[in-house]
Structures are given as structure tokens and as C-alpha cells.
Amino acid sequence: MxxxxxxxxxxxxxxxxxxxxxxxxxxxxxxxxxxxxxxxxxxxxxxxxxxxxxxxxxxxxxxxxxxxxxxxxxxxxxxxxxxxxxxxxxxxxxxxxxxxxxxxxxxxxxxxxxxxxxxxxxxxxxxxxxxxxxxxxxxxxxxxxxxxxxxxxxxxxxxxxxxxxxxxxxxxxxxxxxxxxxxxxxxxxxxxxxxxxxxxxxxxxxxxLSLIHNIGRIITTEQAANRNPADLLARELNGVRLFEGRVTDVDRRTEGGFARGQARLEGLEAYAGRVLTLKFQNEFLVAEDETGRPLAMTPDLICLLDLETGQPITTEQMGYGFRVIAFGLPCDPKWRSPHGLDLVGPGYFGYAHQYQPIEDIERN
Amino acid sequence: MxxxxxxxxxxxxxxxxxxxxxxxxxxxxxxxxxxxxxxxxxxxxxxxxxxxxxxxxxxxxxxxxxxxxxxxxxxxxxxxxxxxxxxxxxxxxxxxxxxxxxxxxxxxxxxxxxxxxxxxxxxxxxxxxxxxxxxxxxxxxxxxxxxxxxxxxxxxxxxxxxxxxxxxxxxxxxxxxxxxxxxxxxxxxxxxxxxxxxxxxxxxxxxxLSLIHNIGRIITTEQAANRNPADLLARELNGVRLFEGRVTDVDRRTEGGFARGQARLEGLEAYAGRVLTLKFQNEFLVAEDETGRPLAMTPDLICLLDLETGQPITTEQMGYGFRVIAFGLPCDPKWRSPHGLDLVGPGYFGYAHQYQPIEDIERN
Structure with missing residues (x-):
């Protein structure tokens, strides 16, 4: 880069x-x-x-x-x-x-x-x-x-x-x-x-800033070539494709100065029959499968891309019927220290999950 | 003074x-x-x-x-x-x-x-x-x-x-x-x-400060002489004795950083059979009789004294069974200007009453 x-x-x-x-x-x-x-x-x-x-x-x-x-x-x-x-x-x-x-x-x-x-x-x-x-x-x-x-x-x-x-x-x-x-x-x-x-x-x-610029360039270039940028982004960023599906429910409220809530996604294609729940407070913080098992969690990154265009989707844009790719990325190693996890781990946000690095979570 | x-x-x-x-x-x-x-x-x-x-x-x-x-x-x-x-x-x-x-x-x-x-x-x-x-x-x-x-x-x-x-x-x-x-x-x-x-x-x-000092001196001196200071205070301060009674109900809550509520007083002695309602937001703002007619209202002063000792009673001290004198005093003339009433008149606090100076309100 x-x-x-x-x-x-x-x-x-x-x-x-x-x-x-x-x-x-x-x-x-x-x-x-x-x-x-x-x-x-x-x-x-x-x-x-x-x-x-x-x-x-x-x-x-x-x-x-x-x-x-x-x-x-x-x-x-x-x-x-x-x-x-x-x-x-x-x-x-x-x-x-x-x-x-x-x-x-x-x-x-x-x-x-x-x-x-x-x-x-x-x-x-x-x-x-x-x-x-x-x-x-x-x-x-x-x-x-x-x-x-x-x-x-x-x-x-x-x-x-x-x-x-x-x-x-x-x-x-x-x-x-x-x-x-x-x-x-x-x-x-x-x-x-x-x-x-x-x-x-x-x-x-x-x-x-260089990383952000590079990600934006990849998304633009791939879109221009009519390719979804997810595959190239996954390769370049050590990312994990978590899910593809349709947003069927969004529960979002502004409380205490935050946009809080969760979204339910029903699987498409290879993910048909599966459900993903995304929990957020301004940002996506936990992705869980239909059994409540976490597939990715803070401080690792959970990103949502439009399935057709590859455009990033924010929690406030996301609405019923959106077809999306959910994407996971490892966070900066500093966040995985005990002090880092105290500040931004799942426990701080009130989630019961013990933090597991995204690359260590088994997916099927 | x-x-x-x-x-x-x-x-x-x-x-x-x-x-x-x-x-x-x-x-x-x-x-x-x-x-x-x-x-x-x-x-x-x-x-x-x-x-x-x-x-x-x-x-x-x-x-x-x-x-x-x-x-x-x-x-x-x-x-x-x-x-x-x-x-x-x-x-x-x-x-x-x-x-x-x-x-x-x-x-x-x-x-x-x-x-x-x-x-x-x-x-x-x-x-x-x-x-x-x-x-x-x-x-x-x-x-x-x-x-x-x-x-x-x-x-x-x-x-x-x-x-x-x-x-x-x-x-x-x-x-x-x-x-x-x-x-x-x-x-x-x-x-x-x-x-x-x-x-x-x-x-x-x-x-x-001089006025406050003088009021405190009157209360102390009268108490020491076993007299309720209300009469002397009324004379010295152009005050009006509004009511004597017992507190029978206090509805008080802390909301938005204020102590808000109202108190109900049932009359004693010359006021037997009468009811006074005191509405407050940290301070007493409106005194109403049993028909809802105001007897005194902001920016004029409504003060509560203990019936026996003449001690001032704050909205947070006031409780069931307190025997009190309610007392009214004209406010500083600056508050009775249109700008003053915009800032602190009954309308600002959400009361429907049109401001009437305490000395113009008929009492019976």
C-alpha cells in the first residue's frame, strides 16, 4: 500500500x-x-x-x-x-x-x-x-x-x-x-x-489515512469493473466474509446521544436459511448467528457492504430489504491488550461474550 | 434598617x-x-x-x-x-x-x-x-x-x-x-x-445582605422572646400573612436537575376548613386557595415559617404534619416590568395565572 x-x-x-x-x-x-x-x-x-x-x-x-x-x-x-x-x-x-x-x-x-x-x-x-x-x-x-x-x-x-x-x-x-x-x-x-x-x-x-484512501480506491475500482469489492478487500485487509443476506428487521432508537439497536439479516445464496443479528451503538459491535454464537465482536471490525454495489452501509442508512455482505476485520493489536479490551471489549458494552479474536472464531 | x-x-x-x-x-x-x-x-x-x-x-x-x-x-x-x-x-x-x-x-x-x-x-x-x-x-x-x-x-x-x-x-x-x-x-x-x-x-x-441580616436578627430576637416573628416581619417587610395550616400532602420529585412538586396545607385556627396549595420548582412559585384562585404568585415571594418557632422551611424540609405560616412579600419592582415578568412571571413556569401584585389581590 x-x-x-x-x-x-x-x-x-x-x-x-x-x-x-x-x-x-x-x-x-x-x-x-x-x-x-x-x-x-x-x-x-x-x-x-x-x-x-x-x-x-x-x-x-x-x-x-x-x-x-x-x-x-x-x-x-x-x-x-x-x-x-x-x-x-x-x-x-x-x-x-x-x-x-x-x-x-x-x-x-x-x-x-x-x-x-x-x-x-x-x-x-x-x-x-x-x-x-x-x-x-x-x-x-x-x-x-x-x-x-x-x-x-x-x-x-x-x-x-x-x-x-x-x-x-x-x-x-x-x-x-x-x-x-x-x-x-x-x-x-x-x-x-x-x-x-x-x-x-x-x-x-x-x-x-493511507489505508482509508486505499480502501476507497479498491471499492471504486472494483465497482467500475462491475466486480463486488468484497473479495479484493478481504484479501488486502485479512478480512473475513461473515454473511450475505437481506435486512428483515431494524430496531433503532436515539437514546442518551447514541443511535442504539440491532438488525436481523436473513441469509441469501450460500447463507440461505441462516440468520445474522448485528448489534450496534452507533457502530456494529457484535455479529451473532441464529444460535446467539458470536461470529465477530468488538474491538474487531464488522462492516456492512451493499451486495450489489459494494458501498459501505452505515447503521443509520440500513433499512428493510437492503441486500448486504457482512464483513469482519481484525482490529489493531493495541486493542487486544487487557487495557484495550477494558476500554472497548464486549464486556464494556454490556455483552456477555468473552472476547475472541475474529481469526480464532470457527465458522461453518 | x-x-x-x-x-x-x-x-x-x-x-x-x-x-x-x-x-x-x-x-x-x-x-x-x-x-x-x-x-x-x-x-x-x-x-x-x-x-x-x-x-x-x-x-x-x-x-x-x-x-x-x-x-x-x-x-x-x-x-x-x-x-x-x-x-x-x-x-x-x-x-x-x-x-x-x-x-x-x-x-x-x-x-x-x-x-x-x-x-x-x-x-x-x-x-x-x-x-x-x-x-x-x-x-x-x-x-x-x-x-x-x-x-x-x-x-x-x-x-x-x-x-x-x-x-x-x-x-x-x-x-x-x-x-x-x-x-x-x-x-x-x-x-x-x-x-x-x-x-x-x-x-x-x-x-x-443587610436585609437578610436584619430578617435573621428579627427571627432570632422574636424567638428568644417566645414570640412568633411573623407579625414583626410582616410589618417590617410590607408582608402579608396568607395562611396558617398543617401540611397534609407533599408531592416532590427531582427532575431535570430541579426539585419540583406541590404541597397541600389544611387550615388551622382562623383558617380552619380552608385549603392552600403551594406549587414549587426549588422555590415556592404559586399559592392557591381551595378554588384554585391565586393568593400570591411569582415573582412575589412566598415564604413558609414554622408555626411554633418561626424558622423558615425549605421545600426539601417540608413534610407531612408540619404546622406552618405561609407568608407573602412584594418582589423588587424591577421584576414587575414586562421584561422581568417574561423572565420570572407565572407564564414562564407554565401557570395560567395572569400576574397580579400581591398587594392588589383581595383575600378574605
Whole structure:
């Protein structure tokens, strides 16, 4: 895989697609973020992509993101400068300017909005992220494993409200930011986990932007050749094809600032007669067969692709009758440590399953 | 009435009593705030009380307060330095030190905590407040009528969490601060409405600390002489004795960060056979007779005194069997302006009554 060194307007289609894929059903619909990034690049020029090793040890790296239920962002169009406002509020508290922007997670919205911010602010973006996928809560980043504090954290909404948080730990940051997000109408723009270049070199998951770009390129190329990208993606990413089927039931509700629920899929073709249940909280977290046996579970990735087009499908898009491929990918090894599993394992989300790496689960 | 010029440890008993009286059932139980202030004065010396006219026009005046459901503060003992932390967070944002402390409202807790803060910080306190009573929401202060912004506002809790708010208006400040308060466990310490001496001279309600001290002195003196203080208080404060009776029913719930509910009182002595209903949201807001006709309503004050001792009774203390005097007082004239009634009139709280000044309501 070839690392990208800058992001042009033309790259945004790939990044939006690849981000949505690694978003594992969450991370937001890419449409709005892609539009914002394309506009910002058209206005300010391409965004340089930095390998983390190229950062000065004392550089200030700032992740920016959308926080909230992705369903809300479809109705609540960002004004465009909230993310910049969040960044500026954080810079004001820190008393210095950011040197580089960073993606807190991989996802349709949160792999694209930071590019819009980087373009507007005239800053490079670091090739990496804090999750290697999307997760629903703020403390679920590799930075937490390395003792980096989410605070000071700045939040901004489209009305012009801005808040700065200084909490005692990253779980408290999540809890305060979550209720503030709900009060903002379900979604807000955030800047948090300010870190030095030295900290970033130790703590981040590397190369995500290049990976996302590559995934998007594969999906586009295969679609253009009338091939479903699932086979090539499986080969390139050590992925596992879990299921093919039709969505027959979706139970989805927005509660406590999250889109929570589950979907039932009935098997097609080789999977006829089988049932897959996907459980989600913004992201797909557990895939179970008809006996309740897990086929894949968090922190490993569960991705949904349209059976015909190979397009990634988010939890909020997924509806009755969709014909899909469910796809599993091993997570970054950092997540499989005891600290990692405490943060994002099945137990944290209230599932009884003991974590098993996806490559160790027998399937038939 | 003689203005007070300093607050000694011995004054705190009067201030706690008088504050609880003007708290109209809310403003918090005085016990904890009195204790904090007494300790701080014992350690740092008496607190000078300034007439607002003595302030430099460019002095920085900062109100500090407890925010939340008063019921919670009985279970969640403050660590003692949260209020100072809130003040210091606000000073850090403003880039300058406060010159004087101020009470956002009159009430058992919020007339005493600011004195504890003033003593600890070595600052004077201004003789006045923002409500002339207690009200349940942040924007309900005379400062809002004079265009003073509640933000930047700082909040702190006993765990060490601290947040700074910058919202687009004072109603938004209330909404964000309220959900944060709930996440803090139901109560937090706040510093807000930073204002200049010039702004304070225009906007505050004057002389409240002296008034509170005087009310406390009357209650104490009359109790010592075995007289119920109600008659003397009525004469001194242009008050109206609304009812005497026994509490037969209290419906109280903590919801959305407020203690909401109503109480039913059955008449005693001259009021035998009559019923009074008191409706409250932290504070008593409407007193209705058995036909639903209002006898007093917000922004006028409704205060409850113990029938035997003359002690003020808060909405959270009030229980079955309490024998009480219900007492009405005219509010500060500023509240009777159209802007004032928009902020704190019966309509804002969802009551159908058209506001009538307490002195214009016929009683029989």
C-alpha cells in the first residue's frame, strides 16, 4: 500500500468511501464531511499528509471531530465553522496554535471533517487516527491507553455556543461531553486530546489515512469493473466474509446521544436459511448467528457492504430489504491488550461474550 | 434598617436564617453554607461588605453560587474548595483577579457560600444580589434585564471536574449548565455573570445582605422572646400573612436537575376548613386557595415559617404534619416590568395565572 502525501479534491471520494467502510456502520454519513472538505480544499488548496515521524517532538497535534448520534447530522447541517470554532477555543485555552490536525477515529464524517478543518486552517494532517475504526465513546482511543488526557477539550455548535471541559479522567470527559452534545441538539463539533509530537509517535494508530484512501480506491475500482469489492478487500485487509443476506428487521432508537439497536439479516445464496443479528451503538459491535454464537465482536471490525454495489452501509442508512455482505476485520493489536479490551471489549458494552479474536472464531 | 459593613462569624447565624427566609423555600438548606462560611471566617477573618457605590467602575465583580437541586446538597457534602475552583477557573479565562464577590440570589446556601468564598479569597462582598429572593434558573437575575451575559461561566464539582461555558445567551447558559449539573450528580459550584463595578451599579438589587441580616436578627430576637416573628416581619417587610395550616400532602420529585412538586396545607385556627396549595420548582412559585384562585404568585415571594418557632422551611424540609405560616412579600419592582415578568412571571413556569401584585389581590 502506497502512503498518501497530500489530499486533493479528487481524493475525497476515496477517503469518504474508505472512511465509511472502516467506520463499521458508524462514524457518520460521509456526505456532509466530504462536501465540507471538497469546498475547503477548493478554496485553500490540498492538505499535506504527514507521517507521524515527521513531526517535531514538541509540535502541537489536535484531533477534531463530530460528536453525537450520526442520525442527527443528517438533519442538522453544520454551518461549516463550528469545527474551526472548537479548534480556536482549544488553542485559546492552550495559549498556542495547533501545528497539525489529526483524526480521532476512522469514519465517514470523522475522516473527512478534520481534512476540511486542516484545509481551512492551512495545517497538515497526520497519517493515523486514534481508533483504527470508529467507536461510540470519546475515551475509546489509543491515546487513553498511553495516559494522554482528552482535556482540555473544546465543543462548539452551529448556534455559536462553545464550552471547554477539564475533567478528572477521559471517561468523565465522555460523560460530560455526551450530555452537552444532547443539549446541542444531538451533535457538536469537538477539539480534544491535544498532544505533542512525541506523544503522538507513541500513542496513535499509524497510517490510517493511507489505508482509508486505499480502501476507497479498491471499492471504486472494483465497482467500475462491475466486480463486488468484497473479495479484493478481504484479501488486502485479512478480512473475513461473515454473511450475505437481506435486512428483515431494524430496531433503532436515539437514546442518551447514541443511535442504539440491532438488525436481523436473513441469509441469501450460500447463507440461505441462516440468520445474522448485528448489534450496534452507533457502530456494529457484535455479529451473532441464529444460535446467539458470536461470529465477530468488538474491538474487531464488522462492516456492512451493499451486495450489489459494494458501498459501505452505515447503521443509520440500513433499512428493510437492503441486500448486504457482512464483513469482519481484525482490529489493531493495541486493542487486544487487557487495557484495550477494558476500554472497548464486549464486556464494556454490556455483552456477555468473552472476547475472541475474529481469526480464532470457527465458522461453518 | 442598618446596613452591615462586615460579616463576622457571629453574623452567620442571622444571615443563614434571613437567607433561608428570602429563599422562599429554595436557595438551599443553609446548614452547609453557614458551616463553610463560619470556618472560612474563623480562618481568614471577617468579610468586609461593600455598598455597590464604593466599587471602582472598572472593578471585577464575580457572583459565585451553588447550582442544582437543593435536595442533593444535603447528601453531597461539598469538599469546600469547589467554589474557589470555579472562581479561579473564571479568573483564568478572564485573565484577571476578581475584586469583589457577589451573591447571585438570596437563599440559605447562596447567601452563605459566597461569604465563605470571599473569606477564603480575602475579598469583600457587595451588599446586594441578583434576585432579591431565590429563583430556580440562572437567567432569572436582574443582570439579564440589563444585558449582562452570564458567560464566561465556570462550573466545578467535588471530584475536580471544571467546565467553562460560552453560550449565545443566558437562557442557553441555563440549559447547558443544567445538564452539566445533573451529570455532576445533581449539584455543582459556579462562578458567572462577571461584571464591572459600573455594570453592578446599574444592574444589581441593592442592600440584600443587610436585609437578610436584619430578617435573621428579627427571627432570632422574636424567638428568644417566645414570640412568633411573623407579625414583626410582616410589618417590617410590607408582608402579608396568607395562611396558617398543617401540611397534609407533599408531592416532590427531582427532575431535570430541579426539585419540583406541590404541597397541600389544611387550615388551622382562623383558617380552619380552608385549603392552600403551594406549587414549587426549588422555590415556592404559586399559592392557591381551595378554588384554585391565586393568593400570591411569582415573582412575589412566598415564604413558609414554622408555626411554633418561626424558622423558615425549605421545600426539601417540608413534610407531612408540619404546622406552618405561609407568608407573602412584594418582589423588587424591577421584576414587575414586562421584561422581568417574561423572565420570572407565572407564564414562564407554565401557570395560567395572569400576574397580579400581591398587594392588589383581595383575600378574605
Amino acid at each position: 502506497r502512503p498518501i502525501t497530500e489530499i486533493t479534491r479528487a481524493d475525497m471520494a476515496h477517503i469518504a468511501l474508505g472512511g465509511a467502510f472502516l467506520g463499521t456502520g458508524g462514524g457518520g454519513d460521509p456526505y456532509i464531511g466530504k462536501l465540507m472538505a471538497e469546498q475547503a480544499i477548493a478554496e485553500h488548496g490540498p492538505v499535506p499528509v504527514l507521517d507521524v515521524e515527521a513531526l517535531d517532538d514538541d509540535a502541537l497535534v489536535v484531533p477534531v471531530a463530530m460528536m453525537g448520534a450520526p442520525t442527527v447530522m443528517l438533519e442538522k447541517l453544520p454551518r461549516g465553522d463550528e469545527a474551526i470554532n472548537a479548534l480556536r477555543s482549544l488553542e485559546a485555552v492552550l495559549g498556542r496554535k495547533a501545528d497539525a490536525i489529526f483524526c480521532i477515529e476512522a469514519g465517514g464524517l470523522n475522516s473527512t471533517i478534520p481534512i476540511a478543518v486542516a484545509a481551512s486552517a492551512g495545517l497538515p494532517i497526520v497519517d493515523g487516527d486514534g481508533m483504527g475504526r470508529a467507536f461510540p465513546e470519546l475515551q475509546m482511543v489509543s491515546m487513553t491507553m498511553f495516559g494522554i488526557h482528552a482535556c482540555p477539550m473544546a465543543m462548539a455548535d452551529e448556534k455559536g455556543n462553545a464550552l471547554v471541559l477539564n475533567t478528572v479522567d477521559n471517561l468523565s470527559t465522555e460523560k460530560f461531553a455526551r450530555v452537552i452534545t444532547v443539549e446541542m441538539g444531538g451533535a457538536g463539533l469537538i477539539a480534544l486530546y491535544p498532544m505533542t509530537g512525541r506523544q503522538a509517535k507513541e500513542a496513535i494508530l499509524r497510517g490510517s | 442598618r446596613p452591615i459593613t462586615e460579616i463576622t462569624r457571629a453574623d452567620m447565624a442571622h444571615i443563614a436564617l434571613g437567607g433561608a427566609f428570602l429563599g422562599t423555600g429554595g436557595g438551599g438548606d443553609p446548614y452547609i453554607g453557614k458551616l463553610m462560611a463560619e470556618q472560612a471566617i474563623a480562618e481568614h477573618g471577617p468579610v468586609p461588605v461593600l455598598d455597590v457605590e464604593a466599587l471602582d467602575d472598572d472593578a471585577l465583580v464575580v457572583p459565585v453560587a451553588m447550582m442544582g437541586a437543593p435536595t442533593v446538597m444535603l447528601e453531597k457534602l461539598p469538599r469546600g474548595d469547589e467554589a474557589i475552583n470555579a472562581l479561579r477557573s473564571l479568573e483564568a479565562v478572564l485573565g484577571r483577579k476578581a475584586d469583589a464577590i457577589f451573591c447571585i440570589e438570596a437563599g440559605g446556601l447562596n447567601s452563605t457560600i459566597p461569604i465563605a468564598v470571599a473569606a477564603s479569597a480575602g475579598l469583600p462582598i457587595v451588599d446586594g444580589d441578583g434576585m432579591g429572593r431565590a429563583f430556580p434558573e440562572l437567567q432569572m437575575v436582574s443582570m439579564t434585564m440589563f444585558g449582562i451575559h452570564a458567560c464566561p461561566m465556570a462550573m466545578a464539582d467535588e471530584k475536580g471536574n471544571a467546565l467553562v461555558l460560552n453560550t449565545v445567551d443566558n437562557l442557553s447558559t441555563e440549559k447547558f449548565a443544567r445538564v452539566i449539573t445533573v451529570e455532576m450528580g445533581g449539584a455543582g459550584l459556579i462562578a458567572l455573570y462577571p461584571m464591572t463595578g459600573r455594570q453592578a451599579k446599574e444592574a444589581i438589587l441593592r442592600g440584600s
